[in-house]
Amino acid sequence: MYYFDPHIHMVSRVTDDYETLAKMGCVGMSEPAFWAGFDRGSPEGFRDYFRQLTEFEPKRAAWYHLQHFTWICINAKEAENVSLSREVIKLIPEFLDKPGVLGIGEIGLNKNTPNESTIFMEQVELADRLDEQILIHTPHLEDKYMGTRMILDMLDDFADLDHGRVLVDHVEEHTVRHVLERGYWAGMTLYPVSKCTPERAVDMVEHYGPERLLVNSAGDWGPSKPTAVPDFILAMRRRGHSEAEIRRVVYENPLEFFSQSRNFEFRPPEVPAEADK
């Protein structure tokens, strides 16, 4: 089955991973800007990272007929440094019109601090002003519930924001309802050590229905599994879901959400849809 991974950090993965993803049915991915595992020392470090995301990764993906899209921002962890963050925010607009750039993300909270909140708000303001889509990271483990509530409260300040163009990622059982109820898209991250398992993601699809739900691997430089979306596809089959139901979550939903970005020029695979059913 064809699928799309809506959240994966390919800069941290080797080229063999692109090949494996292509062989497993992946046709494309979206890569949010994130923390590289160390704090960068200057805005120029971010400029080079944004160039890697917009210039080199799409090429590397294309070697395996994969279509690579990306998001630009200062991430929540490095947002603790407010002055550096503001320098990086000034760089963002020059990348927003590059091919394949879907919007601003993944912004959000990490430890739910005042500095993180300040920079989160400034980036939502920028996205709102420039009519960009937004991808949001919610914190880990014990910080998740509080951080998600804080994020949703802060978004409430933007009365004109189109909730259907905002994706709140890394939801779990205790946060997904709050996100969906407000009309946002929700992303479930399949991680081997935290976040969500494929079976728990299937539970949430069964409980809430497939509308505005996405699943991703969030594969990165830590313990993670870039092929986690195929694990979800298998878990859905084992629970008796039809191919059409599975395809809705792993293929049609990401395309529906990303199609709202002016830079999402996706070329569907050439095999007729019927052959994939």
Ligand SMILES: [Zn+2]
């Ligand atoms: Zn991420």
